[in-house]
Amino acid sequence: MKITVDEKQQVFLLHTENTTYGMAVVDGRFLEHLYYGGRLEDTDIRYLLRTDEAPLVPSQNKRETGAFLDCAPMEYPETGMGDYRESALCVRSIAGHRASELAYAGYEVMEGKPKLPGLPATWGSQADSSTLKIFLKDQLLGLKVTLLYSVFAGSDAVVRSVLAENEGKEPVYIEKILSACLDMDDQDFQVMGLFGSWARERHIQRMPLGYGRQNISSFKGESSHQEHPFMALVTPETTQETGRVYAMNFVYSGNFLAQAEKNQFDSVRMLMGIHPEGFCWKLEPGAQFTAPEVVMVYSGEGLGKMTRTFHDLYRTHLIRSPYLHQKRPILINNWEATYFDFDETKLLDIAREAAELGIEMLVMDDGWFGKRSSDDSSLGDWFVNEEKLKGGLNDLVEKVKALGLKFGIWIEPEMISPDSELYRKHPDWAIQIPGRDITQSRAQYVLDLSRDEVVDGVYQMIADVLRSADISYVKWDMNRQLTTMGSYALPADRQGELFHRYMLGVYRMQERLITDFPDILLENCSGGGARFDAGMLYYSPQIWCSDDTDAIERLEIQEGTALVYPVSAMGAHVSVCPNHAMGRTTPFETRGDVALLGTFGYELDITKLSPQEKELVKEQVARYHQYNDLIREGDYYRLGSVRENGIYDSWMIVDKDKSRALLFYVQVRRRVNVKSRFVRLKGLDPEKNYAAKECRFAGESGTASEWIPADKTVYSGRALMEAGMRLASAYGDFRSRLVEFTQE
Secondary structure: OEEEEEOOOOEEEEEOOOEEEEEEEEOOOEEEEEEEEEOOOOOOOHHHHOOOOOOOOOOOOHHHHHHHHOOOOEOOOEOOOOOOOOOOEEEEEOOOOEOOOOEEEEEEEEEOOOOOOOOOOOOOOOOOEEEEEEEEEEOOOOEEEEEEEEEEOOOOEEEEEEEEEEOOOOOEEEEEEEEEEEEEEOOOOEEEEEEOOOOOOOEEEEEEOOOEEEEEEEOOOOOOOOEOOEEEEEOOOOOOOOOOEEEEEEOOOOOEEEEEEEOOOOEEEEEEEOOOOOOOEEEOOOOEEEEEEEEEEEEOOHHHHHHHHHHHHHHHHOOOOOOOOOOOOOEEEOHHHHOOOOOHHHHHHHHHHHHHOOOOEEEEOOOOEOOOOOOOOOOOOOOEOOOOOOOOHHHHHHHHHHOOOEEEEEEOOOEEOOOOHHHHHOHHHEOOOOOOOOOOEOOEEEEOOOOHHHHHHHHHHHHHHHHOOOOOEEEEOOOOOOOOOOOOOOOHHHHHHHHHHHHHHHHHHHHHHHHHOOOOEEEEOEOOEOOOOHHHHOOOOEEEOOOOOOHHHHHHHHHHHHOOOOHHHEEEEEEOOOOOOOOOOOOHHHHHHHHOOOEEEEEOOHHHOOHHHHHHHHHHHHHHHHHHHHHHHOEEEEEEOHHHHOOEEEEEEEOOOOOEEEEEEEEOOOOOOOOOEEEOOOOOOOOOEEEEEEOOOOOOOOOHHHHOOOOOOEEEHHHHHHOOEEEOOOOOOOEEEEEEEEEO
16 A cells, blocks of 8 residues: 655556556646556656647647547546546536536645545545545636545555535536546456346346447436446456456445446546436535545456455445444344234244244334334334234333344334325425425335434434334335435525435434444345445445345345455345245255355244254254354355356355365256366465365255265365366255365
C-alpha cells in the first residue's frame, strides 16, 4: 500500500500489493487516466497519454479542443463541453445550462480512510489505509469536486468516491454524479455481470463488448433481483486462474448504473454510480453532496483472484458486525413451514423438535403483528397480534428460551399497508404523487423514509418491540420496488432527490438499530435477494440469498453471489421437498451440503420430518460446527460450474495457512457408462502433503459404496492441483460429496 506523487510530472500513482492505478494532469488542468494494471514503480509513464498525437492538447491546438475532449482518457468526464461519451457528472446551472469544466486544483494525501456521511463505506485506520484526494474546480459555477481514492494494506482494491461542494453564490442542480470512471484501450473485452429475477438472482452472464454502450442498471429503488451493481470487463482468455479482469462493485443499495462504452477509437469507458434516471439534487451555496463509493479490483490472474480480493476486503474493511468472525446460530424459520397459519402452539412444537436436534434459534416470520393473517394488511402496525400469540411476545420468547433456543423475528419497516392503522392515521407517510393512485405491489405502499418524522415514528415502534422481549436476531425484509415517486415533504425542485433520500433513510434506520441493539444479529432481505449488495453488508453480516431454497437452483445463485461476496454473508437454508418454488425433490444430504456454504439453517416444518431425516439434521448440525470456522474464514476457489458444463458443480474452501481444505462436489446430472472424473483442486501448498477424508453421513442408507474414495488417501498438494482428485460417478442425479484435506 503506497501513494506516490511526482509533482514535477504531475503524476499520481496508487499502489496496492500487486496493482497500480495512475492518473496525470495534462495541459495544466485536465485530469486524465494514465494506467491501471499490474504493479509499476516507475512514475515516468506519461508517454501512455499519447499527448503528442493529433488532435494534441488544447494549448497546442485550441481549434480542436472538442476533438481532444472526445478522445482523451478523462479521469472524471463531464457533460456539455465536447466529450460525447457517457459523462460521470452533469450539472445544471440556475440559468438552465448543462455544462461544467473542472480544472485540476491540487491534491492531498492522508493516512487512513475518511467516512462518507450517512453512507455505507469501507473503513480503515491510519496504519492500514491511505487516501489520495484530487481537487477539481469549475470557477464559473463555483463548484468544487473532490475525487477520493483509498488503498488498503494487503488488498488489491482501489476504493473511489466523489464529493461535490458548492462554493458559489447560486444553487446548482446535480443531474448526474457517478462515483467512478475508467478510460482505457479496448482489449477485446467481454462484459461480465449478474442477472436474474425473483428466485433466480445473480446468474453470471458474459458477453462480448461491441461498439456503443452496454449497461447494467436498476432504477427500481433497490439494487434489484434483475440486475446487480457489479460489472467486470474481462479479456477473452479469462478463466478462474488466467486473464485480465477490471471489476467494479457499488457500495449502495438503491438505483445504480454500471456501463461500458466502446467508441470509434477503440477505447473503452467504464462507469458506475447512482442511476441518473429520476435523480436531481439541488446543491445550495455552502452545501455538499457525497456520492457512494465504488470498489475497483484489477486481477491479472483471472476471476478467482478478483473474487478473493473482494471477499477479503469486505471481511476486513466493510462488514462491522460483532458476528463477522463468529459462528452464527443455526436457525429454523417458520415461513415455509406455516406461512401465515401459525400460533404460539405451532411455534412451540417446532421449537421443541428443533431443540432436540441441535438447532439453536427459532425465527418467527411474517404474520405476528397487527391483524396480519395474509399479506393484505397491517404493515406498519408493529404491535403483537395477541390472537396468535395469546400471552404476548415476551411470554413466547421466554418459553422458547426455556427450551434452550434463542429467538428471532421478521420485520418489514419500510412498508405500509393501505389496510393498516398507521396508514389511516398518516396517509401522507406513503410515497405518492398527489392526484394519482399509488401503485400497489403485494398490497403494500412504501413509506417515505426521506422524512425524519417517518423514520423516527416507525423506528420507535420497531424498537419498542425489540425491547419488549429477549430477541437475538432480526430479519429485515423489503418486498417491493419504488413507484409513483413523490414526497409531501420535498419542494418541487427537490423531488428528484427522493430516491436517494429514501436510501439514506434506510441506512439511518439500520444504523440506529445496530447501535441501539448491538447484540442483535441483523440479516437483510428483500423479497429474497433483491438487495444483496455491499451497502447492506455494512449494516448486516449476512443477507438472505434468495427465496428459492431448492439446492440445485441455489448452485447458480450461490456461484454468482460468491463471485463478489464472502460466503459467510450468504443466507442459506435446508428446505422441504418437493421444493416450494421448484417442485424438485433433492436428497436431504445434498440440501445440507449446499446450504453449508452459507449461513446455515432450516426452512421447513421440522415436526413432519421422518426419523431418518431427523438423524440427518443432527449430522448436518454437527457438520456445520465442524467446518464453519473454515468455511467462514477461508479462501474460496471455484473448480467447476454446472452453469458451464451442465453436469456438475464444485468449489472448495482453503484455510489461510493452507493447512486444511474442504472440497464440495455436486453431481447434478448422472451420466451412464462414463469413467470417474478428475477434479483439479486449487489453493493448496504444492510442497505439502494432505490426508483426504470423505465426510459421509452415517445415516445414509444403501449408497455409501457409491462414494468410495480414490485408492490413495494421502496426496501431495502439487498432485491434487496438477493432476486432480479422482471422483467416481454416483447413482442418481443431485448427489453431493464433501472431502476434507488436512496437512500431514
